[in-house]
Amino acid sequence: MNERYDVIIIGGGAAGLSGALTLARARWSVLVIDSGAPRNKPASHVHNFLTRDGTPPAELLALARAEVASYGVDIVDGTVVSAQPGFVIELSDGRTVRARRLLVTTGLVDELPEIPGVAERFGGTVIHCPYCHGWEVRDQAIGVIAASPEGAMHQALLFRQLSDDVIVFQHTVSEITAAQLEELAARGIRVVTGEVAAVEDKGVRLVSGDFVERQAVVVATRMTARSQVLAGLGLQTAEQMFGDHVIGTYVPSDPMGATSVPGVWVAGNVTNLAAQVIVAAGAGLNAAAAINFDLVTEDTRLAVAAHREE
Numbered sequence: 001m002n003e004r005y006d007v008i009i010i011g012g013g014a015a016g017l018s019g020a021l022t023l024a025r026a027r028w029s030v031l032v033i034d035s036g037a038p039r040n041k042p043a044s045h046v047h048n049f050l051t052r053d054g055t056p057p058a059e060l061l062a063l064a065r066a067e068v069a070s071y072g073v074d075i076v077d078g079t080v081v082s083a084q085p086g087f088v089i090e091l092s093d094g095r096t097v098r099a100r101r102l103l104v105t106t107g108l109v110d111e112l113p114e115i116p117g118v119a120e121r122f123g124g125t126v127i128h129c130p131y132c133h134g135w136e137v138r139d140q141a142i143g144v145i146a147a148s149p150e151g152a153m154h155q156a157l158l159f160r161q162l163s164d165d166v167i168v169f170q171h172t173v174s175e176i177t178a179a180q181l182e183e184l185a186a187r188g189i190r191v192v193t194g195e196v197a198a199v200e201d202k203g204v205r206l207v208s209g210d211f212v213e214r215q216a217v218v219v220a221t222r223m224t225a226r227s228q229v230l231a232g233l234g235l236q237t238a239e240q241m242f243g244d245h246v247i248g249t250y251v252p253s254d255p256m257g258a259t260s261v262p263g264v265w266v267a268g269n270v271t272n273l274a275a276q277v278i279v280a281a282g283a284g285l286n287a288a289a290a291i292n293f294d295l296v297t298e299d300t301r302l303a304v305a306a307h308r309e310e
Contacts, residue, residue, distance in 0.1 A: 001095065001097060002029070005030060006023070006030065006099065006100050007028055007100065007103060008101075009033070010103070010105065011032075011034060011268070012033070014280045015105035015267040015269075015283055016032055017065065018281040020032050022288035026288075031074045031075075031097060033078055034077055038107065039269060040057045044056060045057075046277050048131055048132075060277070078093060083229050084233070086098065103264075103288065104264065106226035107268055107270055109223075109224045110221035111224055115198060117198045117199035125216055125217060127216060127217070130159055132276065134158070134161075135162070137215070141216070142163050143167045143214035143217045144167070145217065147173070148245035149175050150245060153183065153184070154242070155220065157183070164188060166188075166190075167192055167212065168190070171195055194208050195207045225269070235251060235260065235264065237251055248273050250270065253266045255286075256287060257290060263294075265290060267283040271283075
């Protein structure tokens with residue numbers, strides 16, 4: 001690891017490594033710092049990634065790291081504790097590095113419902129995304145634990161596409177409308193009232209003691225951007241809404257990932273909560289292209305100034 005790079009990328013997932021690959025191929029010096037806590041760590045496979053569908057997340061990252069390293073990118077396993085103006089980056093082991101530009105791809109944290117049995121089963125029989133896990137639970141008995149009326153409808157109808165045996169557990173949600181109930185009934189989706197006490201091996205236990213057998217249980221997570229490192233640069237998060245319900249936080253950016261702080265870009269789940277792996281990788285490429293142009297523009301301006309002084 002050198003003391004100064006053209007670009008430092010904080011986060012070594014699909015977005016960060018894709019950005020690193022793009023920038024390295026443009027012949028910039030690049031450092032990737034990765035804390036080793038990918039969002040999809042609980043998942044057994046990555047899906048909807050063309051040519052890589054079904055690849056275990058760790059295997060996909062290993063392949064990506066090897067590709068990036070072949071272009072001379074430095075990759076460090078470590079945690080960034082602060083990023084200060086001038087893009088001075090401090091790691092938890094005390095090392096400090098500097099960069100001309102910063103790309104933050106730190107992702108997000110899925111905050112799970114505080115229901116016993118959910119956390120230990122998350123990524124297995126407890127899931128949250130029909131695109132990530134839907135095919136794997138097709139034709140199974142599926143239960144959706146409601147977190148909000150809009151969220152429950154969204155998940156229930158999407159999973160109904162995959163199975164004709166879907167139940168919504170109303171749990172603590174009381175505002176499901178008559179129109180929404182009619183839609184569910186029309187699709188053959190049953191609603192079970194009563195608060196959920198726990199998710200067990202073969203189904204859902206209610207506070208009443210009743211047990212409903214289910215092979216897969218769908219929950220809604222609160223998606224919180226890993227943005228702490230940006231606080232020192234003055235960047236704040238915004239709330240992501242789904243209807244009237246807050247589902248998470250994200251770092252605002254323009255379509256190419258530029259933030260309100262000049263020289264800082266974001267890509268992947270830290271700015272787009274819905275981005276799957278292939279989308280995050282594409283966003284990393286887009287942000288890297290913008291950074292490349294920004295650096296080229298700066299170097300051209302400096303070259304013109306030097307030329308005039310000759």
